[in-house]
Amino acid sequence: MRQIFKGKISWVDIASPNQEDIDYLRKKHNLHPLILEELKSSSQRDKAEVYDSYIFLVTHFPCWNDIEQKSYPWELDIIIMNKSLITVCYETNVEMREELMEKVYSKDFESLYLGDSIKLLYFILEFFFDYAMRQITHIQTKITDIEQNIFQGKSEQIIPSISMVKRDILNFQRTFRYLKETLNSLSRQGCRVFGEKKRIYFDDLVGDSIKVENLITSFKDIIESLENTNNSLVEHKINILTKIYTILSLITWPTLLIVSAYQMNTRYLPFVGSRYDFWVIVFIAFIPSALIFFHLRKRKLL
Secondary structure: EEEEOOOEEEEEEEEEEOOHHHHHHHHHHHHOOOHHOOOOOOOOEEEEEEOOOOOEEEEOOOOOOOOOOOOEEEEEEEEOOOEEEEEEEEEOHHHHHHHHHHHHOOOHHHHHHHHHHHHHHHHHHHHHHHHHHHHHHHHHHHHHHHHHHHHOOOOOOOOOHHHHHHHHHHHHHHHHHHHHHHHHHHHHHHHHHHHHHHHHHHHHHHHHHHHHHHHHHHHHHHHHHHHHHHHHHHHHHHHHHHHHHHHHHHHHHHHHHHHHHHOOOOOOOOOOOOOOOOHHHHHHHHHHHHHHHHHHHOOOOO
8 A cells, every 4th residue: 555645845655565566666766676576565674774875775674463462573664865755664453553644634744744854754663753752651650550569568468460561661771772783873874864963853862762772771670670570579489488387397207206196006005004194105106296286485486
């Protein structure tokens, strides 16, 4: 699917490119064969490459999947020229792309952004940064819920939730780390192609990517601190249970030993056959346990 928006510059937006779209770019914009070949399918890594009079960008932005409950990198390829901007994506039914198109069809879009290819680039990337910031709020909400559950005594139940949040943060962090490096490369090379006056746009994009990355890093530090706190609480509970079971074993061991002795098939067992022999044996069996119990209480181990 190909859309073309025209003002002082032209913006060619292609979603799920087919051979007809590739042929159009070859004839209309005379792009390098390597770029045309790369646009046929998605790429795995971000990059910024400078050609004679244009720059080819491969960028990825985190996109949340409600069904799988995780984020994945959504690719946007961009070719920046003096009088044209070409964007290529490989997934169309993505919420953030649909929201971008709603802004594109507003009445002021042409006058504001179709007069300069760098301003248009800035608008598109800024929109995706803002969208990523909004997506990150679900991580903040989950972190708040985890914190509340930890101190409500639900330490064991939230361990899977902590792992899922750490996975979300890792996916966001990985995506923006590569994106920041690509924008740094664009900032260094873009001024040579489009002039020093455009540096402010490139540097601002780098700054915004750093803001998002810093926010993600702060979430990473918070969830790791909460995980350590939760692990300490779980370990404390385990230590208490271990102590209880150890003390119970110590107290009941003499009683079990004496009772077991009377189950042996021997010819002579003390007190057996005497009056009240059952109660005498029970009394004797519990004396060592009682002594151990009171000794532990005296030493304040119970």
